[in-house]
Amino acid sequence: MTPEHASAKLKNLSEQCVKCGLCIPHCPTYKVFNIEPESPRGRISLMQGYCGDMLNYSEKLEERLQHCLSCRACEAACPAQVEYGTMIDHAKFLLNQDSSTPFFQKILKKASTGLLTGPKYSLALTRQLVNIYQASYLRKLAQKTKILNLFKLDGGEKILPSYRQKSVSIPEYDQTELPKVYLFSGCVAEIVDTATLQAAVDVLTAYGFQVEIPKQQGCCGAVSSHNGDLDGANKCMEKNLSAFSGDAPIVYVATGCGAHMQSYFLDNDVDNSSAQFKTRLFEICDFLNDYQFPQDSKIQPLEKKVALHLPCSQRNVLKNIKSSREMLEMIPGMEIVELHSNDTCCGAAGTYMLNHPDVAAELLQLKLNDIKELNPDLVASANIGCALHMQAGLLGEKSAVQVKHPIEILAQQIEQK
Numbered sequence: 001m002t003p004e005h006a007s008a009k010l011k012n013l014s015e016q017c018v019k020c021g022l023c024i025p026h027c028p029t030y031k032v033f034n035i036e037p038e039s040p041r042g043r044i045s046l047m048q049g050y051c052g053d054m055l056n057y058s059e060k061l062e063e064r065l066q067h068c069l070s071c072r073a074c075e076a077a078c079p080a081q082v083e084y085g086t087m088i089d090h091a092k093f094l095l096n097q098d099s100s101t102p103f104f105q106k107i108l109k110k111a112s113t114g115l116l117t118g119p120k121y122s123l124a125l126t127r128q129l130v131n132i133y134q135a136s137y138l139r140k141l142a143q144k145t146k147i148l149n150l151f152k153l154d155g156g157e158k159i160l161p162s163y164r165q166k167s168v169s170i171p172e173y174d175q176t177e178l179p180k181v182y183l184f185s186g187c188v189a190e191i192v193d194t195a196t197l198q199a200a201v202d203v204l205t206a207y208g209f210q211v212e213i214p215k216q217q218g219c220c221g222a223v224s225s226h227n228g229d230l231d232g233a234n235k236c237m238e239k240n241l242s243a244f245s246g247d248a249p250i251v252y253v254a255t256g257c258g259a260h261m262q263s264y265f266l267d268n269d270v271d272n273s274s275a276q277f278k279t280r281l282f283e284i285c286d287f288l289n290d291y292q293f294p295q296d297s298k299i300q301p302l303e304k305k306v307a308l309h310l311p312c313s314q315r316n317v318l319k320n321i322k323s324s325r326e327m328l329e330m331i332p333g334m335e336i337v338e339l340h341s342n343d344t345c346c347g348a349a350g351t352y353m354l355n356h357p358d359v360a361a362e363l364l365q366l367k368l369n370d371i372k373e374l375n376p377d378l379v380a381s382a383n384i385g386c387a388l389h390m391q392a393g394l395l396g397e398k399s400a401v402q403v404k405h406p407i408e409i410l411a412q413q414i415e416q417k
Contacts, residue, residue: 127194181212183213305377380406
């Protein structure tokens with residue numbers, strides 16, 4: 001990707017916007033700042049000026065554009081179907097060429113992104129290092145001395161789960177004729193959410209599927225794309241298209257990953273691989289809801305109240321607002337309620353909660369207030385970033401409420417044979 005190509009793409013897409021303003025009430029940052037430059041319409045005007053050489057780079061311009069959460073609530077509300085998500089990613093790519101961000105912060109950002117987009121063995125090594133950090137006195141020492149604040153790593157430390165991560169175990173299947181399903185494991189889940197991945201394997205197996213987790217797969221590319229590294233995102237795409245060759249369904253547990261992978265597109269798609277890939281891609285709850293739960297298995301009742309959180313990626317991009325509820329409704333005795341602020345981003349937005357902690361904290365507080373009012377036993381969320389962000393907020397308020405993926409809640413209630 002060259003700056004010239006990114007500018008041309010941005011100019012072309014921005015012409016779709018007629019500046020009607022119907023997107024503005026749906027924008028989380030507009031709700032926080034209540035000014036035009038912090039709205040989709042305002043940002044599109046800034047992007048048009050920037051790529052059209054009418055606006056020079058400035059720190060204020062970068063701040064306004066980087067404040068966007070890429071939640072794409074504006075896209076869901078737009079009657080002209082403006083491709084805002086693509087536009088803001090291209091704008092961030094251009095910003096990276098001109099940014100005055102200190103060198104150390106650039107290196108740290110590149111290193112953290114590189115860690116997530118690296119090979120499986122690097123993710124496994126990172127998981128083990130995180131486990132050692134949590135099990136030793138290092139975590140208490142770091143929190144007590146606040147040394148991480150000097151390197152702006154305190155935000156990342158807060159969202160680490162309190163439990164140790166285990167590697168995902170796949171059973172040995174006796175019947176090779178069982179239908180095969182590929183599981184997309186991503187990057188963040190490999191480090192801090194193996195419980196959900198294991199739950200996915202267990203539930204898919206209970207449904208009679210043979211699960212395979214290709215080792216050649218990697219990060220979906222969303223982290224790179226939303227940070228303006230479009231070339232890095234393309235490399236992630238190519239890696240996954242190669243890893244998931246074949247015709248078996250591909251299921252994912254993080255809606256943020258699924259939303260990004262639905263945008264995979266190869267310029268020279270000779271064998272139609274990217275188009276075929278997307279037809280095989282399914283959110284795990286949505287996938288399983290099309291199948292009958294095996295009659296020889298039993299789901300134990302769970303007399304608990306669960307607050308359902310709908311991630312932006314699930315609501316605005318995948319347009320899939322029912323699958324999590326339908327999955328949870330399989331569990332007898334459960335009361336399901338929805339968070340009142342489900343139409344507003346929680347502030348996690350990938351690495352946004354680390355890069356813009358103040359804005360993220362203000363948006364998170366809406367969720368925490370909802371949870372406090374509803375007083376549930378559990379919160380269910382189908383996106384890892386949202387779950388980590390809300391769990392950290394709940395722990396900060398000394399709340400015992402846990403945030404879990406719907407598939408993990410179901411897995412715990414399936415009676416073992």
